[in-house]
Amino acid sequence: MGNTYADQTAAQDAGKSPSSWKILWREIVRDKVALASLIFLGAVVVIVYGVSLVLDQKQIVTVDLFALNQPPSADFWLGTDYGGRDVFGQLIIGTRNSLSIGIIVTLLTGMIGILIGLASGYFGGTVDNVFMRFVDFFMILPTLMVVIAFVTAVPKYGIVSFSLIMTAFLWMGIARLIRSKALQERELEYVQASRTVGSSHLKIMFGQVLPNLSSIIIVTMTLNLAANIGLESGLSFLGFGFPESTPSLGTLVSYARNPQTLEFRWWIWLPASILILVLMLCINNVGQALKRATDARQRKG
Amino acid sequence: MPFLEVQDLKVHFPVRGGIFNRKLRSIKAVDGIRLAIEQGQTYGLVGESGSGKTTTGRAIIGLNPITSGTVLFEGKPILGGGVRSRPGFRRDIQMIFQDPYSSLNPKKRVLDIVAEPLRNFEKLSAQEERRRVQQLLEQVGLSPETIHKYPHEFSGGQRQRIGIARAIALKPKLIIADEPVSALDVSVQAQVLNFLKDIQKQLKLTYLFISHDLGIIRHMCDHIGIMYKGRYVEQGTTADIFENPQHIYTKRLITAIPDMDPSKRERLIKFREAVKAEYEQAYEQYFDEEGLAYPLRPVSKTHLAALPEKG
Amino acid sequence: MWKTTARRMIIMIPQILLLSILVFLLAKAMPGDALTGLLDPSIDPAALEAQRERLGLNNPWYVQYWDWFTKALQGDFGQSFRFKMPVADLIGQRMMNTVWLSLLTLVLTYLIAIPLGIISGRYHDTWADRMITGYTYLGFAAPLFIFALLMLWAFGFHFGWFPTEGSVTPGLTPGTWEHVVSKFYHILLPALSMALITTVTTVQLLRSEIIDTKQRDFIITARAKGASEARVYNRHILRNSLLPIAAFFGYEITGLIGGTVFIESIFSYPGMGQLFLSSISLRDFSVVTALVLLYGAASIIGALLSDMILSAVDPRIRIK
Numbered sequence: 001m002g003n004t005y006a007d008q009t010a011a012q013d014a015g016k017s018p019s020s021w022k023i024l025w026r027e028i029v030r031d032k033v034a035l036a037s038l039i040f041l042g043a044v045v046v047i048v049y050g051v052s053l054v055l056d057q058k059q060i061v062t063v064d065l066f067a068l069n070q071p072p073s074a075d076f077w078l079g080t081d082y083g084g085r086d087v088f089g090q091l092i093i094g095t096r097n098s099l100s101i102g103i104i105v106t107l108l109t110g111m112i113g114i115l116i117g118l119a120s121g122y123f124g125g126t127v128d129n130v131f132m133r134f135v136d137f138f139m140i141l142p143t144l145m146v147v148i149a150f151v152t153a154v155p156k157y158g159i160v161s162f163s164l165i166m167t168a169f170l171w172m173g174i175a176r177l178i179r180s181k182a183l184q185e186r187e188l189e190y191v192q193a194s195r196t197v198g199s200s201h202l203k204i205m206f207g208q209v210l211p212n213l214s215s216i217i218i219v220t221m222t223l224n225l226a227a228n229i230g231l232e233s234g235l236s237f238l239g240f241g242f243p244e245s246t247p248s249l250g251t252l253v254s255y256a257r258n259p260q261t262l263e264f265r266w267w268i269w270l271p272a273s274i275l276i277l278v279l280m281l282c283i284n285n286v287g288q289a290l291k292r293a294t295d296a297r298q299r300k301g
Numbered sequence: 302m303p304f305l306e307v308q309d310l311k312v313h314f315p316v317r318g319g320i321f322n323r324k325l326r327s328i329k330a331v332d333g334i335r336l337a338i339e340q341g342q343t344y345g346l347v348g349e350s351g352s353g354k355t356t357t358g359r360a361i362i363g364l365n366p367i368t369s370g371t372v373l374f375e376g377k378p379i380l381g382g383g384v385r386s387r388p389g390f391r392r393d394i395q396m397i398f399q400d401p402y403s404s405l406n407p408k409k410r411v412l413d414i415v416a417e418p419l420r421n422f423e424k425l426s427a428q429e430e431r432r433r434v435q436q437l438l439e440q441v442g443l444s445p446e447t448i449h450k451y452p453h454e455f456s457g458g459q460r461q462r463i464g465i466a467r468a469i470a471l472k473p474k475l476i477i478a479d480e481p482v483s484a485l486d487v488s489v490q491a492q493v494l495n496f497l498k499d500i501q502k503q504l505k506l507t508y509l510f511i512s513h514d515l516g517i518i519r520h521m522c523d524h525i526g527i528m529y530k531g532r533y534v535e536q537g538t539t540a541d542i543f544e545n546p547q548h549i550y551t552k553r554l555i556t557a558i559p560d561m562d563p564s565k566r567e568r569l570i571k572f573r574e575a576v577k578a579e580y581e582q583a584y585e586q587y588f589d590e591e592g593l594a595y596p597l598r599p600v601s602k603t604h605l606a607a608l609p610e611k612g
Numbered sequence: 613m614w615k616t617t618a619r620r621m622i623i624m625i626p627q628i629l630l631l632s633i634l635v636f637l638l639a640k641a642m643p644g645d646a647l648t649g650l651l652d653p654s655i656d657p658a659a660l661e662a663q664r665e666r667l668g669l670n671n672p673w674y675v676q677y678w679d680w681f682t683k684a685l686q687g688d689f690g691q692s693f694r695f696k697m698p699v700a701d702l703i704g705q706r707m708m709n710t711v712w713l714s715l716l717t718l719v720l721t722y723l724i725a726i727p728l729g730i731i732s733g734r735y736h737d738t739w740a741d742r743m744i745t746g747y748t749y750l751g752f753a754a755p756l757f758i759f760a761l762l763m764l765w766a767f768g769f770h771f772g773w774f775p776t777e778g779s780v781t782p783g784l785t786p787g788t789w790e791h792v793v794s795k796f797y798h799i800l801l802p803a804l805s806m807a808l809i810t811t812v813t814t815v816q817l818l819r820s821e822i823i824d825t826k827q828r829d830f831i832i833t834a835r836a837k838g839a840s841e842a843r844v845y846n847r848h849i850l851r852n853s854l855l856p857i858a859a860f861f862g863y864e865i866t867g868l869i870g871g872t873v874f875i876e877s878i879f880s881y882p883g884m885g886q887l888f889l890s891s892i893s894l895r896d897f898s899v900v901t902a903l904v905l906l907y908g909a910a911s912i913i914g915a916l917l918s919d920m921i922l923s924a925v926d927p928r929i930r931i932k
Contacts, residue, residue, distance in 0.1 A: 189404035197418035
C-alpha cells in the first residue's frame, strides 16, 4: 500500500520542487511596483558603478574658483557647488559611495547579528542570557550620538573605520530577531533528530537551523540596507560621515545647511535628496514584497 | 546481562523566578526509574502526558541532561560524559520522533535528511550515498525516485517512514520510538506499526516504545512499564500487566481501553464505573501524601508493582 | 507588576554605570584634554604640567572616572570652555527647548496617527485607506532629514509661512503672551516635520491592529448580538486596538532622541541636539560627555517606561 502511494507521488515528480528563493522571486515578479523598483535599482547600480569607473574622482573634488555655484549648463549638467565642483559627478560618485557603505555595513551587521542571534537562540540558557544582556546594553545607547562621538574620537578616520563604527552600533536589531526565531526553531523536533543522528551543534546551527531562517534574513537585510543608507547620508549630512574629499549623497545634501544654498541653489542639494528618497523607497518596496512572500497569508497568489 | 539497563534515573528541571532569576525548586520529571531491556525485544513505556515517559526516552539518548543515575548499554555506561568518549553509542541508539511534521527539516530534501547520519559517520562518495539512501527508502516502502522532494510533499505516514529510514540508516541496535504513530491518522497507524515490527525482525532491532495508548502497547510490546508522575507504578510482561494488574492505577488504565464489540458496551461501562469508584476510594491507599507512587515491590519473578506496605 | 518594575530598575543600574564608563573613555580618547583649549599656547609648559597635576589629569583613568562620575551624580559636569560656564547650567538653558519640541512632536504624532489609523483600519481597502497607506509607505522610506529639509525649503523659504531659525523672535520679554506665541510659532514647523515622519509606524500599527481585531470572534459575537456599528467600534475594537499603541509610547521617546538632533540642526533650533553638534565640532568635550550621558539616561528611561506600560497592558509578558 505504501508503495502505490509512493509511486503516485513519484510520477508527479517531473520537475524539482520550488525552493524558497524561487518563491521570493515569484512574489517580486508578481508585484509590479516591486519589480519596477528592482529594475530601477539595478539600473542605478549599473550606471553609478559603470560611470564612476570613467569619472576621475580627484578632478571632480578639486576646487575650481572660476566656476563657483553655477546653475546647470551644458558643461555642468547639474551645476557646481560652492567650491566650483561638478554636482553631477559628485552625485554619481556619492551614490556609489553611499551604496557601497550601505552594502558593507548591512553585510557586516548581518554577519554579526546572525552569529550572535543564532548562538543565543540555539543554545538558550546562560549563553542566551549573557548575549542578551549585552544586546540590551547596546540597545539603550543613543546610537546617533555615540556614533558621532566615535567618528570624532577615532584618530585615523576613513571609510574602513567609518563602516566599522556604524557596524559596531547597528548589529543588535538583527541579532534579536534571529535569536527569537532560533528559539522557536530549536523546539522543533528536527533539531533534536539531528542531535540523535550525531550532528554537532555547529553543523545543526548552520546546516539545519540557518536555512530555515534564510527568508527572514533576506527580508531584514534588504530593509536594513535602506536604513543604513539613510543613516550614512544622515551622518554625512550632519558632517560626521564621509570626509568632503569622498562625497556621499549626504554630503551633497549637507550643502543645504547653508540657507543661501537651500533657498537659491536647488541644483546642489535637491537631486541628491530626491535620489536618496527614491533609492530608499525602491529598496523598501523590494523589502516589503519579500516580507509578504515570507508570510504565506499575505502572498499575492 | 541486559542489553540496555537504566538504574535509578532522575531528571529534574529547575524552576527559576524572582527578581534575580534564582532556582526556586525543581520539577521531578523522572524520579528514580529502573528498567532493563533484552536484545530483540520491545519494551513499552506507558503513561499520561506529563508522566515522564518521553523525558525518560530522551534522557537515555542524551537529549535531556540526567540529574543522577546511570544508563548501561551492552553493560557499559554511556552517559555522564560518555557521549563523546564513545562515539559508537550514537550509531547504536537512534530515535523515531512523535511529530512527522516537525521532525523533518522543511528546507531539506529527502536525500539530505536520510543521508545526514551517513554524512556524520561514514565517508561515502556522492554516488554511494545516493545508492544507500535509495536502498533505505525502498526498505521503508517509499519510491527511490523521491529523493529530491521536500518533506511537505509527503503524507504523514510517508513522512514517518522517512523518519524511520533516517533512524535505521546507521544500522542501530536500539531504537527509541517516542509515540511514533500518535500524530498519524488512525487508518495508517496500523500500517506503520506493522512495518515497525517487520523491520524489527529484519534488522534484529530492540525497541523502547513510548506511548500513551495501551492498545498499541499490547500489540507491540513484550515488557511494559507504567509511569505516573515520574515514577513507576507497575512493571511486568505484557501478560502480567493485562491479565493480572495489581495497582489500582493500572487497572483503571486497562478498563479505559475501548472495545470494538458493541454487545459488551453495557457491561464495560458498568465495569469502568466500578473501577472508578474503587480508584477514588483507594487512591490514598495506593499513593503517598504527595500523590506519588510507593517504591516497587515484587509480585512475581517478572512482575513488580508499587503497592503500599500491608498493615 | 511591582516585580517587573523592580527587576527592570535593577537592570538599569549596571546599564547606567556601563554607559558612563563608555562615555568617559570616549571623552578620554578624544584629542586634547580639559586644558588644551582653555589656555593660551604661550604659557610655560611647567606651569601647565602643575595645573594638570592639580586637576588630577595625571591620575590613572579609573580614579579620574570615579571623580567625574561622583561629581556627575551631583549634577556637576565641569566647565564648558566655549561658553565659560558650568555645563549643567548650559544644558539647563537648552533642555527646555528640546523638551517642548519633543512634547509637541509627540502630541502631533498621536493627533495624526489616531484618526488616520482608525479611518484606514475601519474602511480598509477603500480609496481613503489606499491614500493613507501610500502616505505611510512614503513616510516609512523617507529619511527624516530630507523630509525636514524639504519642509523648511517649501514652507520656511519658498512660501515664507514659518520662521526658518531660532526658538523665539529676539527682543520679546519672557512670560508675555507674545513670547509664548512666538515660541509656538517657531516650534510648529520643526515639530510637524518630525511628527509627519514618526507617526507612520503608529498609523501602520493601529491600522493592522484594527483590521485584526475586526475579525476576532468577540467582535463577531458583539455584532451578532445586534450592537450598533458605532458601539462595536467605540466599545470593543478601539479599546483593544489602542492598547498596543499605548505600549509603544516609551519607544517613541527613544526614537525622538535621534530625530531632534537632525531637526534642531536643520531648523537652527537652539536645543540640546544642536548644542551637541556644535560642541563636538568645537571639541568642547565636557559638554559632549554630559549630553551623551543625558541622552543615554533618557533612552534607558524610555525603554523602562515601555516595558512597564507593556506589562501593565499585556499580562503575558509579565516577569513572574
